[in-house]
Amino acid sequence: MTDSRPKPKATAPANAPRTGLVLEIQRMSTEDGPGIRTTVFFKGCPLKCRWCHNPESISPRPEIVWHQARCLGCRTCLEVCPEKALSLTADGLVIDRKRCRGCGTCAEECPSTALEKLGTYWTAANLAREAAKDRAYFNRSGGGITASGGEAGLQAEFVADFLAHCQSLGLRTALDTSGHVHPEALETLAGKADLILFDLKEIDPSRHKAWTGQGNQLILDNFRRLAGWIDEGRTGAGLWVRTPLIPGATDRAETVRAIGRFIAEQGGGRVERWELCAFNNLCREKYNRLGLTWDFAQAPLMPRADLEALAETARASGVNPGIVQTGGATRLEALDRSGSSGPGDSPDRPRPDLRLIQGGRSTSQLDDSTAEPKPQPREVTP
Numbered sequence: 001m002t003d004s005r006p007k008p009k010a011t012a013p014a015n016a017p018r019t020g021l022v023l024e025i026q027r028m029s030t031e032d033g034p035g036i037r038t039t040v041f042f043k044g045c046p047l048k049c050r051w052c053h054n055p056e057s058i059s060p061r062p063e064i065v066w067h068q069a070r071c072l073g074c075r076t077c078l079e080v081c082p083e084k085a086l087s088l089t090a091d092g093l094v095i096d097r098k099r100c101r102g103c104g105t106c107a108e109e110c111p112s113t114a115l116e117k118l119g120t121y122w123t124a125a126n127l128a129r130e131a132a133k134d135r136a137y138f139n140r141s142g143g144g145i146t147a148s149g150g151e152a153g154l155q156a157e158f159v160a161d162f163l164a165h166c167q168s169l170g171l172r173t174a175l176d177t178s179g180h181v182h183p184e185a186l187e188t189l190a191g192k193a194d195l196i197l198f199d200l201k202e203i204d205p206s207r208h209k210a211w212t213g214q215g216n217q218l219i220l221d222n223f224r225r226l227a228g229w230i231d232e233g234r235t236g237a238g239l240w241v242r243t244p245l246i247p248g249a250t251d252r253a254e255t256v257r258a259i260g261r262f263i264a265e266q267g268g269g270r271v272e273r274w275e276l277c278a279f280n281n282l283c284r285e286k287y288n289r290l291g292l293t294w295d296f297a298q299a300p301l302m303p304r305a306d307l308e309a310l311a312e313t314a315r316a317s318g319v320n321p322g323i324v325q326t327g328g329a330t331r332l333e334a335l336d337r338s339g340s341s342g343p344g345d346s347p348d349r350p351r352p353d354l355r356l357i358q359g360g361r362s363t364s365q366l367d368d369s370t371a372e373p374k375p376q377p378r379e380v381t382p
């Protein structure tokens with residue numbers, strides 16, 4: 001669910017408290033740690049994963065996006081832009097991103113909210129207070145706050161401050177990290193998180209570089225460091241590993257097996273959960289709004305049977321089989337309205353119903369001490 005409440009102004013005086021750049025505050029999340037959570041997505045990421053589901057989080061600066069369906073063609077934005085970064089053509093509004101400095105004036109003046117500024121500066125205290133508004137859900141479900149991104153570690157001092165504020169308000173905290181962060185940043189954050197969600201996408205360094213734009217030595221070293229800090233009691237955080245299963249990239253038995261071996265050898269008994277997260281294509285429109293093309297725009301969802309086969313591979317890779325969980329979106333072959341199922345999707349055929357399943361948890365694993373309704377898996381029909 002996207003936060004629709006008013007946000008604070010983006011600019012702050014020079015002597016104001018340190019601020020962090022937040023892309024989005026997502027409430028009622030069930031996929032970023034235990035229970036019902038509020039996930040704060042921070043802007044900026046050192047990786048360029050070709051399948052990225054949050055392309056608007058990659059840039060460490062505010063950005064403008066245009067919603068074509070809302071535009072009146074009034075040209076107000078062209079007149080107010082101090083950088084002359086906008087032009088209206090037969091194909092629509094063109095944003096010269098080399099000129100645009102993300103000031104947001106065009107979005108403020110647009111009469112129809114066709115322009116949206118992505119990225120808002122918050123102080124740590126205000127952000128924690130905002131997140132704490134959902135405290136009732138956290139208490140009943142065993143949830144809390146998750147700092148995600150982008151890569152939250154790029155704003156480590158601010159995020160640590162934010163997590164500390166959350167903890168002082170009695171909230172449970174989690175850090176979702178790519179692992180591609182300076183070790184000192186990771187150590188700072190590990191000390192403020194009750195849970196760390198650590199991505200392991202690929203063990204082969206050349207494949208990792210080809211798919212994410214970066215090698216994985218820092219990530220693997222940071223994972224080993226984290227395991228050591230847990231052993232030494234330098235962090236009390238729990239440790240979950242997450243692996244995205246991307247069609248043609250990481251959805252291979254060899255990749256899953258290699259990650260499993262690495263977890264078994266380097267993570268030992270510290271890893272409480274290993275989530276295999278099936279690819280979803282719900283972010284296509286985000287790429288369009290940013291004027292970007294997406295390599296995976298036509299990639300199909302994974303059949304449920306393939307996801308389960310990779311989960312079996314993971315369980316046989318040397319880890320404790322009980323830590324392996326699955327999540328993400330899968331095809332429901334039986335509900336394919338075309339009447340047939342299986343691979344070989346054609347653009348001409350009606351697409352099958354999609355089902356998003358929760359991130360490795362069944363609803364029965366939520367706190368049963370409450371009589372409140374529990375979150376249900378979301379149904380999505382394209």
Ligand code: SF4
Pocket residue numbers: 064080081082083084085086095099100101102103104105106107
């Ligand atoms: S954000 Fe500022 S610089 Fe960028 S297009 Fe809008 S008004 Fe121009």
Ligand code: SF4
Pocket residue numbers: 070071072073074075076077078093109110111112113114115
């Ligand atoms: S101000 Fe808004 S509605 Fe008017 S042309 Fe610009 S984007 Fe379209």
